[in-house]
Amino acid sequence: MGNWLLEVKDLKTYFYTDNGVAKAVDGVSFSVAHGQAVGIVGESGCGKSVTARSIMRLVDYPGKIVGGQVLFRGEDLLAKSEKEIRQFRGKEIAMIFQDPLSTLNPVLTVGDQIVEAIELHHGSGGLPVGLPLERLNPFMRRRMREEAWKRALEMMEQVGISAPEQRMAEYPHQFSGGMRQRVMIAIALSCNPALLIADEPTTALDVTVQAQILELMKELQRKLNMAVILITHDLGVVAEFCDRVIVMYAGKVVEAGPVDDILFAPRHPYTAGLLRSIPRIEDRHRPIQTIPGMVPELHNLPSGCRFRTRCPMADARCAAEDPPLVNVSYDHQVSCLQAIA
Amino acid sequence: MLRPLVQVRNLKVHFPIKQTLKERLAGKPSRKICAVDGVDLDIYPGETLGLVGESGCGKSTLARALLRLHEPTAGEVIFDGRDILKLSPEEMQAQRKEMQLIFQDPYASLNPRQTVEQIIGLPLTLHGTSPGQVRSRVKALLRRVGLHESCIDRFPHQFSGGQRQRIVIARALAVKPRFIIADEAVSALDVSIQAQIINLLKELQRDFQLTYLFITHDLSVVSYISDRIAVMYLGQIVEIAETEKLFANPLHPYTKALLSAIPRVDRKKRERIILKGSVPTPVDPPPGCRFYSRCYLPEKNPACRAAPQLKEVEQGHYVACHYAALESPFLRRGVG
Numbered sequence: 001m002g003n004w005l006l007e008v009k010d011l012k013t014y015f016y017t018d019n020g021v022a023k024a025v026d027g028v029s030f031s032v033a034h035g036q037a038v039g040i041v042g043e044s045g046c047g048k049s050v051t052a053r054s055i056m057r058l059v060d061y062p063g064k065i066v067g068g069q070v071l072f073r074g075e076d077l078l079a080k081s082e083k084e085i086r087q088f089r090g091k092e093i094a095m096i097f098q099d100p101l102s103t104l105n106p107v108l109t110v111g112d113q114i115v116e117a118i119e120l121h122h123g124s125g126g127l128p129v130g131l132p133l134e135r136l137n138p139f140m141r142r143r144m145r146e147e148a149w150k151r152a153l154e155m156m157e158q159v160g161i162s163a164p165e166q167r168m169a170e171y172p173h174q175f176s177g178g179m180r181q182r183v184m185i186a187i188a189l190s191c192n193p194a195l196l197i198a199d200e201p202t203t204a205l206d207v208t209v210q211a212q213i214l215e216l217m218k219e220l221q222r223k224l225n226m227a228v229i230l231i232t233h234d235l236g237v238v239a240e241f242c243d244r245v246i247v248m249y250a251g252k253v254v255e256a257g258p259v260d261d262i263l264f265a266p267r268h269p270y271t272a273g274l275l276r277s278i279p280r281i282e283d284r285h286r287p288i289q290t291i292p293g294m295v296p297e298l299h300n301l302p303s304g305c306r307f308r309t310r311c312p313m314a315d316a317r318c319a320a321e322d323p324p325l326v327n328v329s330y331d332h333q334v335s336c337l338q339a340i341a
Numbered sequence: 342m343l344r345p346l347v348q349v350r351n352l353k354v355h356f357p358i359k360q361t362l363k364e365r366l367a368g369k370p371s372r373k374i375c376a377v378d379g380v381d382l383d384i385y386p387g388e389t390l391g392l393v394g395e396s397g398c399g400k401s402t403l404a405r406a407l408l409r410l411h412e413p414t415a416g417e418v419i420f421d422g423r424d425i426l427k428l429s430p431e432e433m434q435a436q437r438k439e440m441q442l443i444f445q446d447p448y449a450s451l452n453p454r455q456t457v458e459q460i461i462g463l464p465l466t467l468h469g470t471s472p473g474q475v476r477s478r479v480k481a482l483l484r485r486v487g488l489h490e491s492c493i494d495r496f497p498h499q500f501s502g503g504q505r506q507r508i509v510i511a512r513a514l515a516v517k518p519r520f521i522i523a524d525e526a527v528s529a530l531d532v533s534i535q536a537q538i539i540n541l542l543k544e545l546q547r548d549f550q551l552t553y554l555f556i557t558h559d560l561s562v563v564s565y566i567s568d569r570i571a572v573m574y575l576g577q578i579v580e581i582a583e584t585e586k587l588f589a590n591p592l593h594p595y596t597k598a599l600l601s602a603i604p605r606v607d608r609k610k611r612e613r614i615i616l617k618g619s620v621p622t623p624v625d626p627p628p629g630c631r632f633y634s635r636c637y638l639p640e641k642n643p644a645c646r647a648a649p650q651l652k653e654v655e656q657g658h659y660v661a662c663h664y665a666a667l668e669s670p671f672l673r674r675g676v677g
Contacts, residue, residue, distance in 0.1 A: 043531035043532065043533060043534075044502075044531055176619050177396075177619075178619055179619075206395035206396055206558060206619075206620075207395070207558065207560065207599060207602045207603060208395060208598060208599060208602045208615075208616045208619075209395075209619060210602065210604070211601075211602035211604075211613065211615050211616075212615055212616075214604070215613075215615055233531060233532065234604060235532075235606050236561070236603065236604030236605050236606055237604045238606075239604060239605065239606045239607065240604045240605075263606050273533065274532055274533060275606065277532045277533045277535070277536035278532060278536075278561060278606065279535075279536065279539060279561050279562050279564070279565030279566070280561065280564070280565060281561075281564035281565060281584065281585070281588055283565065284564075284565055284584070287540045287543065287544075288536040288539060288540055288565070289536075290533055290536040290537045290540065291533040291536075294501055294503065294533075294534065295531075
């Protein structure tokens with residue numbers, strides 16, 4: 001099976017806190033093919049962002065990746081040294097976040113920040129990658145900078161920022177929220193990554209701007225044949241953007257499959273509950289069906305199935321056994337002993 | 342005809358921009374931010390009026406102006422027959438009992454150093470409940486919003502986001518208001534918790550005959566909870582209609598684009614209108630239609646430089662667009 005771009009196998013990321021061990025990601029497995037758009041959905045605290053950060057090895061203390069494999073083009077990223085992983089981070093796998101204002105450096109111009117990313121990874125002008133700039137002679141340095149600047153201009157145009165030359169000299173605070181996210185996308189895509197991880201990229205944006213950004217991401221994804229992992233809590237966004245969906249709950253994958261199967265024929269009671277919780281205009285005159293209770297605390301999980309305390313279908317078996325993720329139909333997996341038929 | 346509980350007439354809230362010395366010396370005219378610029382609105386007793394719009398369109402400023410948390414520059418806010426902008430501070434204090442506000446962020450709107458009893462008890466004490474009765478009233482309120490009585494001595498950090506929002510709702514209910522403004526009250530919550538809070542708000546409305554002004558940018562929430570919806574753009578209302586009517590037949594080009602942009606879990610493929618650019622700045626907006634710079638209508642022409650008035654085009658459906666009322670074939674196509 002050399003077809004997968006990314007294979008995550010039994011990934012475990014735990015947080016060692018004063019209150020005990022919080023199993024934020026507890027045995028997550030999934031795969032992403034070349035050019036595929038995969039959505040990871042779930043509520044706050046279900047481990048979707050930690051999963052993404054674990055792929056990039058960006059988990060901070062007190063978090064620790066304690067087990068599993070992250071195979072990128074067959075190479076295990078978790079086994080790499082810190083120096084080796086830098087060859088992947090930003091170059092092969094890029095990431096964008098929810099809040100572009102806190103990700104961009106406020107005291108550097110937008111142009112400088114795009115150029116920085118390109119120079120770091122791109123060895124443009126036939127120069128070797130990763131060579132420290134100060135070791136180059138001034139002539140080479142200038143040539144490299146000019147090449148990078150040209151590439152940055154191209155990127156600004158590609159993400160739909162008008163008057164790029166002028167805007168490259170501006171600072172992040174001079175950009176609107178949607179424009180900042182475009183800059184982030186420009187930085188992320190400047191090195192032609194094979195995989196883009198987008199963590200709630202449109203959550204902070206207005207609906208009309210969200211539509212613009214999703215459209216842009218879709219277009220660039222097709223053009224660059226790039227795989228995307230989109231992390232979101234918004235099932236509507238998933239419906240618009242993704243080919244495949246992974247539903248997470250309390251650190252585990254509860255259901256995974258093609259987008260239409262998950263959204264229109266969910267098999268896990270949690271997925272079904274989530275879908276029913278979306279307020280709809282047709283249901284105005286009756287109460288929304290909700291999932292009772294709340295997400296369990298991660299360092300104090302129930303035995304067996306983690307969803308059983310909120311599940312309408314749970315019985316004694318669910319308390320005793322941890323349900324495995326099994327295939328229910330082609331490419332559709334569910335982790336539930338009572339999976340909806 | 343039912344008399345509106347809240348009538349807003351030509352309400353304006355302008356914030357002057359402080360000039361630099363250089364600008365003053367150069368004799369530049371002073372500029373102002375027209376956050377709310379001529380809003381007319383009727384809110385009927387017992388209804389939920391949804392107010393939608395993008396960030397910076399002035400919806401929160403409008404909400405605050407209704408409670409005089411921002412002093413309006415001009416206009417009238419008539420609550421149950423009285424113009425509250427003319428009330429003295431003491432009268433206004435008493436008036437606030439009738440109107441309460443729920444904010445988006447339950448973390449920020451609860452004092453972390455007070456217990457639930459102190460938090461919910463304060464409005465009770467301020468509006469004349471005797472100290473002996475406060476505790477039992479707070480307990481009753483907690484039960485009403487679906488929290489356990491034993492929560493009464495706990496602090497806000499001991500609750501989850503959804504529970505905190507329930508405390509905020511209990512505090513708003515404490516003084517038995519008739520009118521509640523919910524400013525993005527469920528936007529920060531997860532879907533499953535959001536649904537619980539929406540159900541609670543609907544239940545309370547039925548039980549206490551509450552009138553809601555429900556402000557949000559989330560169109561699926563607003564479509565579910567509102568009886569009527571007002572769409573705001575750059576300080577002005579561009580369209581008001583009953584919820585079903587607005588979704589079935591949006592007339593203003595902005596409303597149309599906004600509705601088509603909602604990502605929906607839906608098998609139907611919809612035609613999507615993607616607006617260019619973003620909302621322009623509310624600093625001294627040009628006269629005429631505010632939407633002019635982003636309007637995509639083929640009919641758009643220099644006549645739009647004259648400000649369109651909010652006109653009733655069918656029963657209860659108001660639009661501020663020169664062309665919405667016409668048989669524009671472009672606008673007549675449904676959003677789906």
